[in-house]
Amino acid sequence: MGSGRGPNFGRARYFVMNEASHLWYVPESGSLVWRSFDSYSLLYNERSGNTHVLDPLSREILDLLQESPRDERALLQELTSLVGDDDPEALREAIGEALVAFDSAGLIFPAYHS
Amino acid sequence: MTRDLNRGRLKFKVGPLVARIGTSYPLLQRDFLDIYRGYPLAGPEEFVHFNLKVDPVSLLRRWIRPKIIADGGFIASPFVPLRGDLAILALEMGLNWQVGTRSDQFLIFHSGVVAKDPAPGEDGPSRAVLMAGESGAGKSTLTAGLAYSGWRLFSDEFGLLDTSDLHLYPYPRPISLKNESIEVMTKRLGEDVFSRPFLNTLKGTIRYLRAPSESLINGHKPARLDLIIFPQYVEGSTGGISEFTGAEAFAMLRGASVNCDRVGRSAFDALSALTGRCKVYGLQYGSMDMAIGMVEALMEDAA
Amino acid sequence: MKGLPEDLKTLLIAPQLARNWSAERWSRAAYLAQSGAVLSRVAVDLAALDQDPADQDAANQDAGDQDAGDQAPPGVPGLDACLLSAMRNGARSQMRLSWEMDRIKRVFWDRDLKIVLLKGAAYLAAGIPCTRGRLSSDIDIMVAKDELAGVEAALLDAGWVSAKEMQGEESGGYDDDYYRRWMHELPPLVNSERKTVVDVHHTILPPTGRVTADAAELLDQAVPVESEAHGLKGYFVLCDTDMFLHSVVHLFQDGEIRGGLRDLVDQTDMIRYFGARPGFWERLITRAGDLGLGRPLYYSLRYSSALLDGPVPASALQDAQRFAPPLAVRMLMDLLVPRALSPSYLFESDRGAGLAGELLYIRSHWLRMPPLMLTRHLAIKAWRRIGGEKTA
Numbered sequence: 001m002g003s004g005r006g007p008n009f010g011r012a013r014y015f016v017m018n019e020a021s022h023l024w025y026v027p028e029s030g031s032l033v034w035r036s037f038d039s040y041s042l043l044y045n046e047r048s049g050n051t052h053v054l055d056p057l058s059r060e061i062l063d064l065l066q067e068s069p070r071d072e073r074a075l076l077q078e079l080t081s082l083v084g085d086d087d088p089e090a091l092r093e094a095i096g097e098a099l100v101a102f103d104s105a106g107l108i109f110p111a112y113h114s
Numbered sequence: 115m116t117r118d119l120n121r122g123r124l125k126f127k128v129g130p131l132v133a134r135i136g137t138s139y140p141l142l143q144r145d146f147l148d149i150y151r152g153y154p155l156a157g158p159e160e161f162v163h164f165n166l167k168v169d170p171v172s173l174l175r176r177w178i179r180p181k182i183i184a185d186g187g188f189i190a191s192p193f194v195p196l197r198g199d200l201a202i203l204a205l206e207m208g209l210n211w212q213v214g215t216r217s218d219q220f221l222i223f224h225s226g227v228v229a230k231d232p233a234p235g236e237d238g239p240s241r242a243v244l245m246a247g248e249s250g251a252g253k254s255t256l257t258a259g260l261a262y263s264g265w266r267l268f269s270d271e272f273g274l275l276d277t278s279d280l281h282l283y284p285y286p287r288p289i290s291l292k293n294e295s296i297e298v299m300t301k302r303l304g305e306d307v308f309s310r311p312f313l314n315t316l317k318g319t320i321r322y323l324r325a326p327s328e329s330l331i332n333g334h335k336p337a338r339l340d341l342i343i344f345p346q347y348v349e350g351s352t353g354g355i356s357e358f359t360g361a362e363a364f365a366m367l368r369g370a371s372v373n374c375d376r377v378g379r380s381a382f383d384a385l386s387a388l389t390g391r392c393k394v395y396g397l398q399y400g401s402m403d404m405a406i407g408m409v410e411a412l413m414e415d416a417a
Numbered sequence: 418m419k420g421l422p423e424d425l426k427t428l429l430i431a432p433q434l435a436r437n438w439s440a441e442r443w444s445r446a447a448y449l450a451q452s453g454a455v456l457s458r459v460a461v462d463l464a465a466l467d468q469d470p471a472d473q474d475a476a477n478q479d480a481g482d483q484d485a486g487d488q489a490p491p492g493v494p495g496l497d498a499c500l501l502s503a504m505r506n507g508a509r510s511q512m513r514l515s516w517e518m519d520r521i522k523r524v525f526w527d528r529d530l531k532i533v534l535l536k537g538a539a540y541l542a543a544g545i546p547c548t549r550g551r552l553s554s555d556i557d558i559m560v561a562k563d564e565l566a567g568v569e570a571a572l573l574d575a576g577w578v579s580a581k582e583m584q585g586e587e588s589g590g591y592d593d594d595y596y597r598r599w600m601h602e603l604p605p606l607v608n609s610e611r612k613t614v615v616d617v618h619h620t621i622l623p624p625t626g627r628v629t630a631d632a633a634e635l636l637d638q639a640v641p642v643e644s645e646a647h648g649l650k651g652y653f654v655l656c657d658t659d660m661f662l663h664s665v666v667h668l669f670q671d672g673e674i675r676g677g678l679r680d681l682v683d684q685t686d687m688i689r690y691f692g693a694r695p696g697f698w699e700r701l702i703t704r705a706g707d708l709g710l711g712r713p714l715y716y717s718l719r720y721s722s723a724l725l726d727g728p729v730p731a732s733a734l735q736d737a738q739r740f741a742p743p744l745a746v747r748m749l750m751d752l753l754v755p756r757a758l759s760p761s762y763l764f765e766s767d768r769g770a771g772l773a774g775e776l777l778y779i780r781s782h783w784l785r786m787p788p789l790m791l792t793r794h795l796a797i798k799a800w801r802r803i804g805g806e807k808t809a
Contacts, residue, residue: 044382049375049513051382053364106520130495130498159439159440159493161447161493161499165762167764187762216502219497376506378508380505
């Protein structure tokens with residue numbers, strides 16, 4: 001049924017999502033308005049009208065994704081080089097949690113590797 | 115005035131807002147003219163922001179077990195009918211609802227507001243304190259206490275903030291006091307400044323405290339927002355203050371706002387500017403005089 | 418034919434002429450615009466005039482102002498505040514709409530699925546001018562009929578719930594069943610977090626209606642959205658004729674005409690926007706005939722040009738004559754439609770408007786269902802109401 005209906009949202013029908021396998025990007029990052037208080041960042045998203053509070057690590061993750069689309073593995077590598085690898089499991093978990101939160105807030109969007 | 119009410123031609127001012135009211139129900143006319151005594155009327159050169167008719171739901175219900183409902187001309191009306199003797203509540207709620215949902219030129223806080231005007235002959239801005247917090251935390255009572263202790267009443271219901279200059283605009287409505295607060299305040303201020311009691315409402319007994327006349331005379335003058343507090347009455351408290359800063363203060367303030375979603379980006383900018391500029395306190399008090407003293411002191415300090 | 422209230426019409430089609438109005442006149446007109454859900458649009462138009470000095474000079478001349486250099490905004494105290502409020506509201510509404518599109522896109526991002534935006538979402542995505550300050554609450558999308566179940570399941574899985582369930586009515590009840598069997602959409606779904614409603618359609622007309630549109634053809638003719646906005650890219654919209662006809666069906670056949678001023682304004686904007694395309698009018702008339710939507714099209718062109726000065730070419734009006742109803746019906750509609758579309762000022766009662774609305778409501782139900790089903794539907798509704806009151 002799909003063929004002949006033109007370029008739609010995705011390419012595979014009922015593709016089973018493997019969280020680690022795709023990229024995350026920040027759509028229209030120009031619509032994010034930032035304010036900093038103490039070590040926290042306040043973020044107003046002009047696309048959704050929502051306001052979010054981010055701790056420093058979450059801010060860093062979002063900044064990285066804003067820089068260029070990355071998958072979870074790439075994020076882990078970069079952050080490890082930034083904060084050290086004392087507790088890689090905790091870091092992995094923190095990244096995972098941040099991605100879920102960003103995704104449900106609509107701050108990031110999935111994409112396939114090209 | 116009664117004739118104007120009958121014909122739906124009575125236009126009066128509450129701060130920067132103009133409301134046009136109509137009712138043919140004599141009891142409501144009496145109650146309205148009683149608690150809105152001294153309000154400035156609007157001339158033909160002024161724009162009307164809100165229109166409200168409050169009348170019996172039907173001809174029958176005018177006379178037999180009277181039921182009164184407010185009508186703002188909405189396709190799906192948010193209002194429910196009330197007992198005839200509570201008609202003024204229908205009017206008050208109808209007006210509050212319209213202001214709360216259709217005044218997005220302001221960032222609105224669910225809060226009481228009072229301000230200190232400069233002493234006669236002195237220069238400088240009027241300075242406002244905004245008292246936010248959940249219903250029942252005592253902000254209406256505290257607002258009432260301050261409004262009759264040398265502060266100018268802005269509102270016991272809505273703080274109207276102009277997002278472009280962070281000034282608050284007055285919205286001096288009669289203050290609705292409930293149950294125990296009525297006794298506290300009648301003892302303090304005497305009976306003369308109160309409406310008759312309205313018994314057996316959904317919230318118990320209600321009496322309206324009239325706005326002090328100075329706050330009506332100066333009802334058009336805005337004030338700079340300098341202090342934000344979240345008051346809480348705790349029986350027997352000897353007084354306590356805690357300061358909120360940064361993201362926490364922002365979140366508290368945002369939570370107190372009624373329409374930040376509708377105001378959008380301007381609301382975010384205003385809230386973050388306020389967080390940087392104003393002191394934000396939680397305030398516990400055990401008596402009215404204690405609270406007034408604490409607010410006076412915090413305002414001194416915020417200068 | 419009775420027209421819209423004069424000042425409301427002026428605000429809609431020539432707001433520059435309202436500059437010199439008195440406060441009293443503005444108060445009444447703004448109330449009417451608010452009641453007709455078009456105040457935000459008017460506010461946007463007025464703000465645009467203030468931005469554009471060329472227009473303003475023209476406006477000053479139009480208004481007979483001797484001093485064309487005088488660019489003072491409307492001099493009514495308190496009016497600007499009201500317009501700012503309305504403008505913020507309109508902007509908020511448009512933002513919610515495009516955000517909801519983005520969120521729905523997230524649900525289906527990895528599926529090969531053609532989603533056609535309808536109504537307000539489509540106007541936004543296609544950049545139709547009527548989107549400015551347009552207040553819309555619901556999101557309407559259309560998918561192929563055999564995709565319906567999958568789309569519903571995916572939305573339910575991603576945080577949407579049945580609107581009826583949210584109001585405490587169990588799914589599978591009569592209303593639910595009614596939607597699925599007889600209507601052209603799933604029962605409305607509400608996002609539990611944002612409280613936004615999405616209506617998923619598989620065609621633009623109920624299959625029980627006496628005129629039915631061929632859904633597959635609508636989908637085939639749909640065109641991809643050109644907007645680069647993240648939330649809108651990847652969707653489809655109906656082609657110009659179908660987009661117009663859908664609005665027409667919604668107003669003159671499907672729903673209630675009362676309160677439908679906004680829809681007629683949409684149609685008038687589309688008439689301006691699409692009407693300039695070569696061959697649009699011929700295609701429109703032909704398409705309406707093919708889909709069996711000639712009658713509602715006739716009404717739309719008639720009332721848009723009569724009430725809002727919609728620039729319908731004389732030749733198109735002439736061509737649409739073949740869809741005209743019998744004279745008696747037309748005269749009745751001429752009486753009812755303008756009244757039902759006109760808001761009235763709170764302090765000037767207009768009982769006729771209510772009656773006109775009632776009559777048109779009965780008519781819309783009658784058009785939507787074969788006569789027998791109408792009584793069945795109403796009877797079941799009535800039984801449920803009696804039952805409900807007994808147990809309450």
